[in-house]
Amino acid sequence: MRFKFLCLAAFLLLIGSLLFSGCGKKSSQTNDVAPKQNAVKSATIAASFYPMYIFTLNIVKDIPNVNVINMTKPTTGCLHDYTVTPDDMKNLEGAKFLVINGAGMESFMDKVIQQFPHLKIIDASKGIPLIKGEGDECDNPHLWVSISNAIVQVKNIGNQLAALDPGNAARYKENTDAYIKKLEAEREKMHQALDGIQNRNIITFHEAFPYFAKEFNLNIAGVIEREPGSEPRPKELDDTIKKVNQLKVKALFAEPQYPAKAADIIAKETGAKIYTLDPAVTGPMDADAYINIMDSNLKTLEEALK
Ligand SMILES: [Zn+2]
Incomplete structure (x- = not known):
């Protein structure tokens, strides 16, 4: 509670300082304002986590005075059960827009967002059909792992940014179209390589790959471990070993x-080999990172399933 109050107080102070500088007060007064704020460009777009950051980076590229930041650390990974840190809050304070994956991935942020009423939310999941989680689990939020979904997400982000920041609309559109062309080329390349493969059964770790598997017509025969920290029970491990055989x-x-501990056990029991597929939730802060990750996933799949 005390923390929330402090954040709110910091936020009100910030708004106050912006109002002051906007009213034409001269430097003697603005010098008292936290110097960090002077560095904030005219529009800062925060992305909730890594894949949204990479997509937005491609849409903004070198548009002057528009700045893209990742709200979370690039090593955070998926946001399941995530708790917002004071650093994340600071990132949101300076931002005008927040790009979220949607589909429930950022549901933990609902209360946080209320503390930043100026923040415009850009939901990248609009119009994407969701795959239900197993049993009574929520919809699967790992939309971006399918390139086709990534293309829709990039379109969604580009369109919403163009509407919210009309002065730069033409630039957003141009960059969005160029990035979508690259994504389409990567998808085509992957189809060419994977469509003819005979053995399409795969076993994955946590539920990051249903959309990817659907896109390339792969059959997820089993999920070894649902979420980080939830080790499979011996019975689940047994069932997976039976399925693999x-x-x-x-x-x-x-x-x-x-960690690949459970996979190690299954590999030992069945003779199946362990490979690494990357759901693109961590990586370099580089605009080409998502496509590079998909490219290395393609190489892995070709080697593993040939
Ligand atoms: Zn996940």
Whole structure:
């Protein structure tokens, strides 16, 4: 509670300082204002986590006075059960727009967002059909792992930015179209390489890959570990081992962000090999990162399933 109050107080102070500088007060007064704020460009766009950051980076590119930041640390990974840190709050204070994946990935932020009424939310999930989680779980939020979904997300972000920042609308559109062309080329390349593969059964770690698997017509025969920290029970492990043997699954796909202990056990019991598929939730802060990650996923799949 006390923390929230402090954040609110800091926010009101910030608004106050912006109002002052906007009213033409001269430098003697603005010098008292936190110097950090002078560095904030005219529009800062925060992205909730890594893939949204990479997409937005491509849409903004070198538009003058528009700045893209990642709200969370690039090593954060998926935002399941995430708690907003004071650093994240600071990032939001300076931002005009917040790009979210949507589909429930950022539901933990509902209360936080209320503290920043000036923040315009850009939901990248609009119009994307969601895959239900298993049992009574919520919809699966890992939309961006499918390139087709990524293309829709990039369109959504580009369109909403153009509407909210009309002065730069033409630039957003131009950059969005150019990035979509690159994504379409990558998707085409992956289809060419993967469409003819016979053995399409794969086993993955946590539920990041249903949209990706659907896109490339792969069959997820089992999920080893649902979320970070939830180790599979012996019975689940047993069932997975049976499935791997029955379906002659040759490859287990771990993820770089998760320990591969359970996969190790299954590999030992079945002779299947462990490979790493990357759901693009961490990586370099570089505009080409998402496409590079998909490219290396393609190489892995070709090697594992050939
Ligand atoms: Zn996840």
